[in-house]
């Protein structure tokens with residue numbers, strides 16, 4: 001690992017800002033680093049001492065401050081508003097449609113499985129909340145989500 005007084009360079013090894021488990025090593029003949037654990041590729045910008053995640057849809061950027069990385073990803077208010085609106089829409093609307101349908105078209109009396117449509121509405125809500133949590137974890141690179149993802153990768157790799 002680099003000493004705090006050393007400038008940011010391709011000759012050093014740095015901790016990975018994405019997974020916080022592996023280390024970044026320079027790729028030969030490129031201005032990029034690769035993590036030996038999560039295998040993400042980060043483009044190096046030596047003058048501003050930054051790395052940018054290039055193999056992800058979410059363009060995350062970190063700045064080296066001598067001993068650790070600080071997030072330098074610009075977050076626009078419009079992007080944040082749109083993300084949360086889409087997440088709320090995806091979680092609420094499908095479950096609401098199923099729930100409203102169960103009230104508009106109730107099951108016939110004395111039929112088996114009478115409350116199945118309401119259970120199905122709650123299952124729809126739970127499934128869509130799970131999908132939204134997964135997408136938000138990927139989008140914001142939430143630390144708890146990343147740790148759970150890495151635990152899964154470790155199990156997968158140790159099973160090989």
Ligand SMILES: [Zn+2]
Pocket residue numbers: 016017018019020021022023035036037038039040
């Ligand atoms: Zn990594």
